[in-house]
Amino acid sequence: MTTVSLACSACGGALENPQRCRACGAFQPLDPRRDHFATLALRRRFEVDEAELQRRVVAFARDLHPDLAGAAPGVRARAVLGAAQVNEAFAVLRDAHSRGEYLLKLLGGPSATEDKSVPDGFLEAMLDERDAVDAAIAAGGAAAEAVRARFAAELAAGEAALASGFAALAALPDDAPASARDAAFRALRRELNRMAYYRTLARDLREGLYDKEST
Amino acid sequence: MNAAADGAVGAEPIVGIDLGTTNSLVAFFGKEGPQVVRDAAGDPIVPSVVSFVDGRVVVGRAARALAIERPRATVWSIKRLMGRSLADLAPAERAALPYEVVAGERGLAKVRIDGQEHAPEELSARILQELKRRAEAALGRTVGKAVITVPAYFDDAQRQATRLAGKLAGLEVVRIVNEPTAAALAYGLDRTKEGSIVVYDLGGGTFDVSVLEIRDGIFRVRATAGDTQLGGDDFDRKLVDRLLAKLPAGVAPDASLLQAAKLAAEQAKIELSNAASVAWGVADDRRGLALEDVLTRAEFEALIAPEVERTLACCRRALADAELAARDVRAVVLVGGSTRVPLVRARVEQQFGRKPYSGIDPDLVVALGAAVQADIVAGGARDLLLLDVLPLSLGLETYGGATAKVVMRNTPIPAQASETFTTHVANQTAIDLHVVQGERELVKDCRSLGRFKLRGLPPLPAGMVRVDVQFLVDENGVLTVHAKERFTAIESSIEVVPSYGLTDAEVARMVDESFRFARQDFEAHQRIDLENECKTMIAATRGVLRAGTHGLDGAALATIEAALADVEGRLGRGSVKELKGAYDRFVEATVPLASNVMSEVATEAIAGRTVDEVLAAKSVNGARAAVGAAPTAVATAAVASTTASAMPDSTDRATVRALVRIGAGGALASGSWEAGAGGATEAKGEECGDLGDGFRAAPAPPREKTMGKLDWKDTEEIAIRLHDAAPNVDPLTVRFTELHRQICALDGFVGDPKKSNEKVLEAIQMAWLDEYQSNH
The missing domain is CATH 1.20.1280 (Monooxygenase)
Incomplete structure (x- = not known):
């Protein structure tokens, strides 16, 4: 499978969305090292299943969109950031060329x-x-x-x-x-x-x- | 049926309102789904018309009937004035309104009737009050909350004006929803269709097209486009013009005649949806005028064809923005009364290759969708989510007045994006960040959203400072811009509302012009970049030559001088292509100079002098530019970029880096500069204060101490260890991939191998080189 398995920092349950646990609702700590692949819980490889990518973006948006995530000030700010990261990851990874550029950079290859x-x-x-x-x-x-x-x-x-x-x-x-x-x-x-x-x-x-x- | 019982679901009813340019409606979510409120005669439509009769206010059909009699006391299309200033209105737009429009406070448009001024919000409130009254009658209880729809292109000021109108009518506006989204919602609940759908909304005065994607109960807006000056009223106007052409010479139409002609034209248009021809006209008994006309459907279609084609061009643009072909669209939804015109239906069907959806009455669909959204907000159907997009691109001004887009139009929100910028002038200690909104290439054609300043930058040569600028847009479209200098960690940020102060026409115009002027803008942007590059190159070459001839003979020097003069003579005139040609010849002519300077640097460094000393004698930028001038492999006509500084191989590249970096503390230290990314702006002290609370300049956080463990940020320590660990590697010529491997192999290095990048490696390389030179 291309999916990365993770555990919730609050309840220890399996985490489908690296940023928020669906079981207990806890937001996971922000990780500055999380790259776009990790944001979408994907292994770092070139091939991605476009349909699966779409599915995850929508599912993760549900977890993170401020409209559904709640209105408490701290929660809202965290949700906005998380939703923005998901959107950015999707924009970079859905297109083969930008995905290739991004992956090559992550692997330490030469830039354009x-x-x-x-x-x-x-x-x-x-x-x-x-x-x-x-x-x-x-x-x-x-x-x-x-x-x-x-x-x-x-x-x-x-x-x-x-x-x-x-x-x-x-x-x-x-x-x-x-x-x-x-x-x-x-x-x-x-x-x-x-x-x-x-x-x-x-x-x-x-x-x-x-x-x-x-x- | 018992509407009152239906509407009583939930503690407090929230109604959905379609506050249209021409017609308005109210709907609620009952047991059997969304339904519109109808009057005793079964009519759901309240014409958006307000008329004043002896101090009394009349709304809806009654007001419409008074229009002919009292044209200057009857207000139509008030939605066009919401949140707009008089200056925003196009002359033609203003002329089309029969009542008097004046400038109120802050220049905002107001309507003057019988000597009294009325704000558009107040007049809209009259319409909302009528809708509220109708809803209360139907539901049998007080209504205090509403969801109101607005065009997708409505900006913040217009949305705020709409909220205010609700408040004036005694309604709390719990949510403002885009009309096309509402239309999709109205259909979405009935059939959960997965895939891309297009909402084609041709109303009385505006046209909007949206591409939405529906998946797992999430409505994602993929792209929007539109024209705020295009609608069924334009069809009517064509007919009115045709009729008025029959007026006897020297007779001018008065306001009453215009109104009568407008109403008759609208009626004729409606009849032509079913009939092959119609006889219509107006009579003015007072002046003894009678205008008559017979119009066939074919003639009508020929008259309106240009407008219909414009809507289709918008559709193609929205599809292109959503990266879809017409055949990928799963459904097309028609919204707005003007989609009843047979030509519109036929052309839309041809464009998308499928029959458009018109299962729900196009006049009712937006109000029904608003009722669905009202139900979501009330907690009835929380499993539905709307994901919207940014209507206009956001970016920064760069040197020379060009824009660098950071977040593109139609990006889903919340959104984040970052770009790295650098200084244009040596020893610049502040950067002025100018945030702009719009699609055009030049700042002067975009909307300014705000400025802030990043101060206290380390004085470095041009191009060495690295400022990471991050844009974060929340779900309401509110933008926060954050800038941070990479080495010093100096930072600053600002919060701006992207649409503030923009009118819908402006938004539409800006998008439209970006397409129309794309080519022209591109050339202008290209010229700015190229001229900047030419000037840098000229200054650098002169600097190098002032220090000596570098072993070149007279002929070679003369060639360089001639090529330089040629470039200089073309600055600010002629075509970009000619300038590029001259620049390329100039670059070519400086190749021998570049290679001589480089070998001198190498020789002298080896002879025991430090690179600093060598450079102090030669001018850093000169050496850099001369080296950078080596011919490039990719500068062909096929490339959009005018950058011609590709390095021939890694040796040169490493050398250039070293020269630039080491020169920082030496040759170029001079006075400080205040010019920046937006180089044309003046420094005005702490003027950023007026941008509000969002502005702050935080002190640099203290650097973490290293306790034996090394991470990427520990530049100096890594350099020292590298020097010991890899004595056989030359830091001047090491390739980045090799450098990366060497660093990761160091004892005690715990950095994530994936978290390095060009800049980090470059800094380490510089430090290593310093270390290397102090030991050799």
């Missing part, structure tokens, strides 16, 4: 500013894709849809590559040489950089089409 590398010949290809976006916005209709679908497919392929990249990283033995770890980081970094371009292209296409139709 540290390592901007992309596959060979990629930047030239991006210039062509940029032209394709302009042409798709001009043409609209089925042509635009085809380009949109292609970008979506690139992003889906990126997600699959991230999944296998993180799996490879996790499979490294503890005594693996530093170079092996760095190579795995680099491969993930390159894939995330590549996806970033496609995300920008997809967004520009969407907004370009919107601009065009609203004028």
Whole structure:
């Protein structure tokens, strides 16, 4: 299972939501080391079940939303913070690219500013894709849809590559040489950089089409 | 049926009220679910019209009937004036109101009738009193509490005005609910449909579209969009214009004629929902005028098509914001009387590829939903939860008047987000944080929410200070901003209400303009960033060259000078693309200089001089910028970013870090600066006091003592241990991943390996380098 098991600090019962016990209603102590995965009681791994993620966000919102959590001043402030953390964790983890960026950072990998590398010949290809976006916005209709679908497919392929990249990283033995770890980081970094371009292209296409139709 | 007995459920009834621009209704939650209150004739609608006759006040249908006779003493669409100042009203908007609108205290709009001024809250209260009276008659008991609905775009001032109107009518407003949410609630109780639904609400004067997600009894608002100046009244106006075009030349319409034409147009519009054509018109017996017209449904549809298409564009925007395609939508709910127009239904059906839901009368659905919410608040159905979103993005002003969005529009609330900012000027000791709301790229186009100042920063070179700014938005949309400098732990915070003082039209306009001006804004933002970068680079290069030629020959120096002059000549004029080209050529020209400066630094450091001494002779920023100027692999047209400071490899990167950091106490120590993230603002002493109680500057908490155990914050101690533990590793060129591994391997290190980050590692690297240099 990808779920982390925890116990309530007040009653000792099993904790589904790391921030509040459903059995006794006690809020758990705020833990500054709790990352987004831990906030949603998930193990730190790339694959997440989107439906399960949705389910947890809704269930945890029920535990933590100030409307239901009670109005006592201390409780309310704690509930607001908890609900905000759940919302933020969901925003970061639901999208494959932002989840990959976040996980790589947690694992100590290079950031996008540290390592901007992309596959060979990629930047030239991006210039062509940029032209394709302009042409798709001009043409609209089925042509635009085809380009949109292609970008979506690139992003889906990126997600699959991230999944296998993180799996490879996790499979490294503890005594693996530093170079092996760095190579795995680099491969993930390159894939995330590549996806970033496609995300920008997809967004520009969407907004370009919107601009065009609203004028 | 016994309505009185039904309504007696619970100790005290709470009614749900739809206080509309055109029509208002009241509903309650009975044994058989929510139901609207009807008058003796079975009519649930109270037109939102108030008329004054000889000092008497008439409300509803009776007032509407008086409109033609007494146009300047009859008030329509008062909702449009709620919580707004005269200046907020567009000229066309004001012209459309037949009664006299004047400025009251604080510029707030008031209505003047027979020489007497009435606040919009008071007039709305008249309507609410009528609704309260009707509810009390139906329930057979006193009604003192209500849930009132408002458009999703209503801001804080408008919501407050609505609360006040309730109070004036003798009602405690226990909750203000968004209209589309109420509509979804009305449907939600009947059929628990899981998935995404769209609420399309076209009323008399406003249009709202919301994308909601329903799951496990939780209504989550995913996105909202709308237009506060679009509704069925616009359809009527098109018909009125068509009719008035038939007036004889030189005859101007008076207020009575306008009112009569408006009522006739509305009637004609309603008839066209069923008939293929309608004959309509107005007669003015006093002036002997008769205007007649025959209108087919096709002609009517051609007249209103532009307005209908605008609503669909809003729908597409809301879908895009919710990251959904039309086919993902499980249901479309129609709200508002104007959704009875066949063209509207047909176009909505085409847009979403499914027949819209209209099972509940579109005029009643919001009031019914308000009654459901009233029941929730009363404790009847506590298993339901509404999760709302932020209507406008929140951010900070950055150098040069650009905005950095921190919490995006349509983020679910409660929300939190943080960003790290830095200083733009060396030795800056305060940062002015300017919190803004809006979608545009430039601060001048957004709404200012407040300012506060973070003082007492350590004097460091530009870009070295790290200020973490956290935004926290609670479930009511109240924002708290907290800023903390990372190394000194100096902090400051402010509480602001995001929507305060914003009008709904402004909100809508700001969102709308952000789309319309997106391209233009982007270019402006890009230019600010690029020009800042050019200026830094020019200053840095000049600084380096003042210290010597660094072994460059005359030709190379001339190339740099020419490229520099070219960039300088393009600042503030020409296209961004041209400036970028010149900048890239300039960067290219400085490559030999950068590599010479770097090898000098390396050589001199090895020759026994400290880096401080080397730098004192060379200007830190100069070396830094020259190194940073190495050509970048990713600066292509496909990248939005104009940042061209990618480092070629880890050696350079480490060197640059070292140079910047070590220079802090040496070469650049000079006077203090007061300019900041919002660099254009003046320092005005303790002016932040007027921001209210939220502002405070807390002293830095004492640092924990280390007792042999090491954590990430123990920078110096880690550095010393690293120096001993890893004598063969060069701190100048160590990679972060390797550094991380070395630290985690230290005896007594208890820090969580996952809690490190670039900044922490950088600080440790600097300290290690200090240690290394003092020992070599």
